Amino acid sequence: MKISPFKLERYFDKYEFSAPYLLSSSDCEPLTLEELLSLDTSGISAxxxxxxxxxxxxxxxxxxxxxxxxxxxxxxxxxxxxxxxxxxxxxxxxxxxxxxxxxxxxxxxxxxxxxxxxxxxxxxxxxxxxxxxxxxxxxxxxxxxxxxxxxxxxxxxxxxxxxxxxxxxxxxxxxxxxxxxxxxxxxxxxxxxxxxxxxxxxxxxxxxxxxxxxxxxxxxxxxxxxxxxxxxxxxxxxxxxxxxxxxxxxxxxxxxxxxxxxxxxxxEAVIARSLSIIQTNLAEIESFAKQNSSWFKWRTPKAGSIAFPKLDIQGSVMDFCQDLVNKKGVMLLPHNVYDFSRPHVRIGFGRKNLPEVLDVFNSYVKDSAVVA
Ligand SMILES: Cc1ncc(COP(=O)(O)O)c(C=O)c1O
CATH class of the missing domain: 3.40.640.10 (Type I PLP-dependent aspartate aminotransferase-like (Major domain))
Incomplete structure (x- = not known):
């Protein structure tokens, strides 16, 4: 059996460890080894x-x-x-x-x-x-x-x-x-x-x-x-x-x-930590979405660390994502990596630096001609 390239993983491979601002990660903020060991109450780590x-x-x-x-x-x-x-x-x-x-x-x-x-x-x-x-x-x-x-x-x-x-x-x-x-x-x-x-x-x-x-x-x-x-x-x-x-x-x-x-x-502690980061980040995105409602079609999900808003912009979403990562170092996943025809992007909001990344995204959006 020959397997086809995994488009999303190839796209991530290009930017995940080089772009300074990831706005599409699907995981929650990774724990450090120290953080995880500090939770050990049953002595396994000893x-x-x-x-x-x-x-x-x-x-x-x-x-x-x-x-x-x-x-x-x-x-x-x-x-x-x-x-x-x-x-x-x-x-x-x-x-x-x-x-x-x-x-x-x-x-x-x-x-x-x-x-x-x-x-x-x-x-x-x-x-x-x-x-x-x-x-x-x-x-x-x-x-x-x-x-x-x-x-x-x-x-x-x-x-x-x-x-x-x-x-x-x-x-x-x-x-x-x-x-x-x-x-x-x-x-x-x-x-x-x-x-x-x-x-x-x-x-x-x-x-x-x-x-x-x-x-x-x-x-x-x-x-x-x-x-x-x-x-x-x-x-x-x-x-x-x-x-x-x-x-x-x-x-x-x-x-x-x-x-x-x-x-x-x-x-309980590990999941509560993830959910708390998500809740803080969702408030930030909702505020961004309110200010950009003419083109950024947001709806808050009921679960998880990712969403897939539609972008009502001029030109292609792929070009938008490429220009964004080239000019500002913000990586956004375009709908194309999912072979999905509608113009959406994946937003990840499980990471702690989301507010900072959103600020950089905002600075790009303010100067962009394709956003109405
Ligand atoms: C829906 C879904 N299933 C499976 C996986 C694979 O998980 P892992 O990358 O930890 O192997 C992912 C990773 O993004 C995923 O989003």
Whole structure:
């Protein structure tokens, strides 16, 4: 199988470590090692010096899987396979799909969620949001065919920040159940609901014929640990996932697993930290949006660290983003990297320096001729 370039990752690669101001990051402010260790109350870090830097258990450290299990209601540690989040997508698509299968996926989206299927030779139908960036279950219903094998969903959604209600998620699951369709549910932005009442169940808790993905990269501000997990109650899927992982990473990084246990034991504090940064930043963006409402079409999401406002500007959004990064060093992701035709940009508001970056963006906007 030949895999196509990942447009978003290639765009990031160009600017992530050279542009001084990132306005499209999807993760929350990464913790320093010092910050994370300061949260350790169970003494794990005291034993770090004695940690054997050998191979680790392929499914993941049992204590780590115990902690992950507490994030779910109907799972046991045996239903959890830890790995790198992106690896989880690649492996799942490979074990679930064959050439010729029909797949339905939320779109726009994180490219690997549909690109791996396309490159395997599947036919992929896109479940797209309406003008207000809301996903309608009725639209999904229209896309289901007798040979639909897999439904790929991602809520809270990258890049729009859109959510379903629990009732809508249940309808989606029932639709899949009725049509014997497997669901792959990317839940990387879970636990970032601004109102806990909007928190969605994990699909792996609701539906046996599913695989869910979550990890420490976004909500927990620890993408550098490269630690995530797949959850499924389908033991046949689990065996096939484990078998495939032998050809990718085999097992996790021993130190990341220990640091991951600390983060999960202290999840309330870590998540509260992320949400507090998001709340401060949202107030800043809302004020910017009010002043620029003629061209910057903002709506505050219900969850997550990203949104996808429409830009009503003269000329192309790609040119705007290029000029902005060249002149001011502010990186904004244009809609083109998502293969999405409507003129949107992804804004990330999980990082602490958002107010400073927004100031620089504002100084560009004030001098720009393309903004009415
Ligand atoms: C929706 C979604 N899924 C999966 C991933 C992959 O996570 P990671 O980069 O930590 O492997 C990302 C990263 O941006 C994402 O946004």
């Amino acid at each position: 034993g770090f010096g004695k940690t054997k830097l050998g191979y680790t258990e392929s499914k993941g450290n049992p204590e780590l899987r115990e902690e992950i299990c507490k994030l779910y209601t109907n799972l046991t540690p045996d239903d959890i396979l830890t790995l790198v989040p992106e690896e989880g997508i690649f492996i799942s698509m490979n074990i679930l799909l064959e050439k010729g299968d029909h797949v339905v996926t939320t779109f726009p989206g994180y490219q690997s969620l549909y690109q791996v299927a396309v490159d395997i030779g599947c036919e992929v139908s896109k479940w797209e949001p309406d003008e207000n960036l809301n996903f309608q279950v009725g639209d999904l219903q229209q896309l289901i065919r007798p040979n639909t094998k897999l439904l790929v969903i991602n809520f809270p959604h990258n890049p729009t920040g859109s959510m379903l209600t629990e009732k809508e998620l249940t309808q989606v699951v029932e639709l899949a159940r009725k049509n014997n369709i497997t669901i792959f549910s990317d839940e990387m932005y879970r636990f970032m609901e601004y109102d806990e009442g909007n928190r969605l169940s994990s699909v792996s808790d609701l539906y046996e014929n599913s695989i869910s993905l979550f990890g420490l990269s976004k909500t927990f501000g620890l993408p550098g640990l490269r630690l995530g997990w797949l959850t499924t109650r389908n033991q046949e899927f689990m065996q096939r996932l484990i078998t495939f992982k032998d050809y990718t990473t085999i097992c996790n990084n021993a130190l990341s697993e220990k640091l991951g246990i600390i983060a999960l034991q202290q999840k």
